[in-house]
Amino acid sequence: MASPHSSAEAGRELRRIVRINEEIKSVVSTAFKINLMAMNAIFLAKRAGQSALGFGVLSNELRRFAGDLQQQMAGLRDATYGSVATVTALLNQSRISRLLERTRIEAQGEGKALIQALASRRGETTLADNDQQMAALNRRLSHLIADTAQLVELGSVLARSAKIEAAYGGGFSTSLMQVSSDFERTIGEIQRSFENLTKNQPEDVVA
């Protein structure tokens, strides 16, 4: 669906954006959790000292990842907010279109001709503008989602590497393993959220 012309389509579009927004909210809170987990991991690695150098480096990377992810999510939230504003305008437009269509059917003579002219002017300008706006917003959303999904992929690689490093943690190995499994599980949650996000994309702009 490129752009909603009927209020049913606009309503669907709005519900799609709400679903995206809900998913974003859950990722944002998870990203916050990762940030805390990474801080703990850094302290743990410091205590483990020489035997957890590699793990320490990865913890720092994971913490940076959590920060980047939060930033990406803020961008996504802006984009969905913009989409809500546009869809609201579209809902208004489609209501006006529906009422004009009813007027065109009901009116006679000069009145009918006037409404017909107005409707076709709107079709060429307002509705075409809406198409473009909606397409641009959807493109921006898709790109942001694709970029963020890639970032999450990187996070998942980091978590797996941390798990491997944990094995070399000597006496701290068990607790390091515990922490890196937590990372892996949490990033797995985020990945599932992104699968949902990608599913909620309009078909014609899925990246």
Add this chain to the structure above:
Amino acid sequence: MKTAHAIYEDGDHKWLAMVRDSSRPDFLIDTNEYLVISDGDALLLDPGGSEIFPAVFSAVSTGFDPRRIHKIFASHQDPDVISSLSMWLEFNPGIKCYLSWLWQSFVPHFAGQADTFVPIPDNGMDIVVGARRLQAIPAHYLHSSGNFHLYDPKAKILFSGDVGAALLPPAEDGLFVEDFDRHIRHAESFHRRWMGSDKAKRDWCARVSALDIDMLCPQHGAIYRGADVARFIDWFSRLDVGVLKG
């Protein structure tokens, strides 16, 4: 579909009433719209809700070129009065809307820019339509706290918004009040419940009693003519208003 009736005509000075929308769904209150025409200029009174725009526009354009409607008068802020402003502005973005200053920043939630609205001060103002000068008559708290009626001294017509409104059963929904006593039963509970201030009601009765009125035209129900106008004012002055039941 609504029909336009000429209720007053003197040369190019005319009042059209757009009434009784047969295609209106039951869940929408029925409304009357009026168009005052003079010298090719026109003022639309309480244009109605957006859902009935098709009916109002179609009825208006059978009797008048809608492109010549440059002004809209909104007695108050209610959705059944002015939510169609969005549609009228879509049709003609230059339309000016006369409205109590009180609602000037509320009604733009329906439609319009800052320069769409001409605020009416509390004591009223004159509104020029073609060669005619009409008067916005204060009717605050009846029922809205920023509320105006519109008086045409030449046609001797008072547009009275929700005052005089009656919710008529289909069998008794003629354009004019024919049997006052029968009619007023359909107006009573509406006025008791909707009109909030007894003092405002007495002020209004005194104010309009001083006007020379041949027709009192409400936004809902039937038009009062001749002696029924004074009958209505008298009835209203004695009615106990601002009550929740009874």
